[in-house]
Amino acid sequence: MDNSTTTNHPETGSSQAAEQARETMHKAANTAATYGSRAADHYVKEPAQDLFSLAKSYAKDHPDVAACWAFAFGIVVGWKIKP
Numbered sequence: 001m002d003n004s005t006t007t008n009h010p011e012t013g014s015s016q017a018a019e020q021a022r023e024t025m026h027k028a029a030n031t032a033a034t035y036g037s038r039a040a041d042h043y044v045k046e047p048a049q050d051l052f053s054l055a056k057s058y059a060k061d062h063p064d065v066a067a068c069w070a071f072a073f074g075i076v077v078g079w080k081i082k083p
Contacts, residue, residue, distance in 0.1 A: 059066035 055066075
């Protein structure tokens, strides 16, 4: 016999409690996943955007230094990928 179909079975209360515990854990897992996703968006995307905006503002203020850095970066990357 299935525990969910019997009404006077002594394990019916424990199976209901187990089902309620599963539902609670499922809700907690979904909440944790949502929170983790939001945290990842905040702590990964925003600092990267901040770094790019800082680099752009620095390049606007000091175009000669930014050009030298870009040239040096291009030389290093070209040297590393040459066959």
